[in-house]
Amino acid sequence: MEEYRSGKGGRRIVYKSSAGVKPGTISVKFPARRVFVTGGASGIGRAIVEAFRRADCRVAFCDNDMRNGNGTAQATGARFYPVDVTDSHALEDCMEHIIGDWGDIDVIVNNVGVGSFTPLAETAVEDFDRVIATNLRPVFVTARKLAIHRQSMAECPDYGRIINICSTRYCMSEAGTEAYSASKGGVFSLTHALAASLAPLHVTVNAISPGWIETGDYDRLTDADHRQHPSGRVGRPDDIARMCIFLASPDSDFVNGENIVIDGGMTRKMIYV
Numbered sequence: 001m002e003e004y005r006s007g008k009g010g011r012r013i014v015y016k017s018s019a020g021v022k023p024g025t026i027s028v029k030f031p032a033r034r035v036f037v038t039g040g041a042s043g044i045g046r047a048i049v050e051a052f053r054r055a056d057c058r059v060a061f062c063d064n065d066m067r068n069g070n071g072t073a074q075a076t077g078a079r080f081y082p083v084d085v086t087d088s089h090a091l092e093d094c095m096e097h098i099i100g101d102w103g104d105i106d107v108i109v110n111n112v113g114v115g116s117f118t119p120l121a122e123t124a125v126e127d128f129d130r131v132i133a134t135n136l137r138p139v140f141v142t143a144r145k146l147a148i149h150r151q152s153m154a155e156c157p158d159y160g161r162i163i164n165i166c167s168t169r170y171c172m173s174e175a176g177t178e179a180y181s182a183s184k185g186g187v188f189s190l191t192h193a194l195a196a197s198l199a200p201l202h203v204t205v206n207a208i209s210p211g212w213i214e215t216g217d218y219d220r221l222t223d224a225d226h227r228q229h230p231s232g233r234v235g236r237p238d239d240i241a242r243m244c245i246f247l248a249s250p251d252s253d254f255v256n257g258e259n260i261v262i263d264g265g266m267t268r269k270m271i272y273v
Contacts, residue, residue, distance in 0.1 A: 039112025211263020
């Protein structure tokens with residue numbers, strides 16, 4: 001089990017690209033796409049940027065973390081835009097610049113998100129609004145911008161993907177998570193609404209709800225952390241990135257308006273204290 005968790009044991013599926021061999025990832029074949037990721041500087045966002053770059057896609061990402069953003073850009077060859085997504089005009093300008101250079105955006109991954117876990121009575125209205133403006137509103141802004149652009153094109157492409165990173169907290173909560181849970185519930189609902197609205201433009205819209213995805217020091221996790229998951233381990237950012245690659249495949253066009261939970265089976269456990 002220790003070898004399995006650390007990635008040192010078991011059979012691996014190897015993806016080969018022009019950039020070399022990358023162990024531990026799924027083999028995919030689809031035309032190079034133009035991909036935009038929000039919040040791509042670190043954590044799950046960086047793993048998504050890396051996955052699409054390994055698939056030989058052109059990738060641009062935005063983030064307000066200058067240090068990690070520059071580091072991710074240098075390491076992956078992706079294009080970094082310093083943007084605070086709570087500024088809707090700045091986010092739209094970023095997309096406008098990318099579209100001006102590339103002609104279109106094929107895949108949008110709305111990954112950016114912040115958590116604010118404070119007791120309800122100590123949560124200011126401004127704190128609630130900041131989480132909504134970071135986690136939920138950019139999903140609407142990016143989808144709207146893509147729709148406006150696609151409608152202006154002389155011939156609408158027959159391919160498009162929007163992938164929204166939701167959370168299992170859209171349907172389960174702990175005390176003091178009102179802002180975050182509300183934002184992710186909004187992402188869940190907005191996903192199926194956008195799937196209906198963007199269908200005439202040949203854009204599918206799906207969400208991914210991660211459970212516990214460890215973005216820090218994985219080796220510091222305890223056996224109890226791993227054992228509580230039916231899959232026997234805590235999740236890694238690559239678990240989410242691989243689903244993004246799957247949803248971006250042209251053959252995944254019949255998956256639409258869905259929310260895919262990736263949590264090692266935790267939300268299916270019946271737990272009593």
